[in-house]
Amino acid sequence: MAAAFPLKQVVGDIFADDDCDDYMITGFEGRHKAFVQIQQGCNHRCTYCIVPYARGKSRSLPADKVVAQIKQLVAAGYKEICLTGVDICSYKPSFCEVVRRILTQIDHLPLLTFGSLDPAALNDEFVEIVAEHRNIAPYFHFSVQSGDNEVLRKMGRRHNREKVIELCAKIRRVMPEARFGADFICGFPGETKEAFNNTCRLVQEAGLNKLHVFPYSEREGTPAATWPQMPxxxxxxxxxxxRQLSEE
Ligand code: SF4
Known part of the structure; x- marks a missing residue:
């Protein structure tokens, strides 16, 4: 039987999407914590990551809408607001600017927390904001992935181990009670024993308290998946x- 519609599929170009969806993600921990998605997509190309091909390019929710959403959530009784997104530090026009706006334009904001932060994108301005506002939670989670500079280069990351150490030290200087978490990938292609030891050392040198650790797993369509793999x-x-180091 002939099809009642043309047999032609139009597949949308995910990279043509310029809009950031405007919806509120509310918390699932009772009425305590709410999540506000300020950004979607990613313009980076880490060699192990498939996310940009699934989520498209980086788009930011306009600051006015971010502030309006948070005002609404605070008025509804949420005690903690967490800014989320695929790559929140790439928020445009400026991550620090939107954080400042939130902190200065919303009265009685109890606590502001952040999803995963990119160490490469955080500068002294972010540290100044942390120093100036006591309603920023003393916990920061960084997307570190490795403590070895050669592995980081192969991963296509934009920071090095020195940047992570310096960032934690600067934040700790203005907020002594700060605690730090980090994501790590173990067994990335080409990660030598020495490189892995550098990762273990970074945990201590930067003073990372809580680690999310994953064994590297190939993602089809990414450059790293085509490289020689470790068992x-x-x-x-x-x-x-x-993980054991993290618990210790
Ligand atoms: S790991 Fe993060 S920054 Fe890198 S490409 Fe994936 S989403 Fe973007």
Whole structure:
């Protein structure tokens, strides 16, 4: 039977999407914490990551809408507002600017927290904001991934281990009670024993308190998936070592 519609599929170009969806993600921990998505998509191309191909380019929710959403949530009784997104530090026109606006334009904001932060994108302006506002939670979670500069380069990350150490030290200087979390990938292609040791050392040198550790897993369509791979058993072993370090 002939199809009643032309057999032609039009697949949208995900990278043509310029709009940031404007919807509120509310918390699931009772009426305590609410999540506000300020940004979607990503313009970076970390060699292990498939996210930009699924989520498109970076788009930011206009600051006026961000502030309006948070005002509404604070009025509804939420005690903690967490800014989320795929790559919130790439918020345009400026991540620090939108954070300042939130902190200065919303009265009685109890606590502001952040989703995963990119160390490469955070500068002294962010540290100044932390120093100036006591309603920023003393916990920061960074997307670190490795403590070895050569592995970071192969990953296509834009920071190095020195940047992570310096950032934690600067924040701790203005907020001594600050605690730090980090994401790590273990067993990335080409991660030597020395490189893995550098990751373990970074945990102590930067004073990272809470680690989210994952053994590297290939994502089809990414450059790193085509490189020579380490046996999964060794990736898992390294991840277990790092988790143990985190608990200690
Ligand atoms: S890891 Fe993060 S910054 Fe890198 S491409 Fe994926 S979403 Fe973007």
């Amino acid at each position: 999964m058993e060794e990736r898992r072993r390294r991840a277990a070592v790092l």
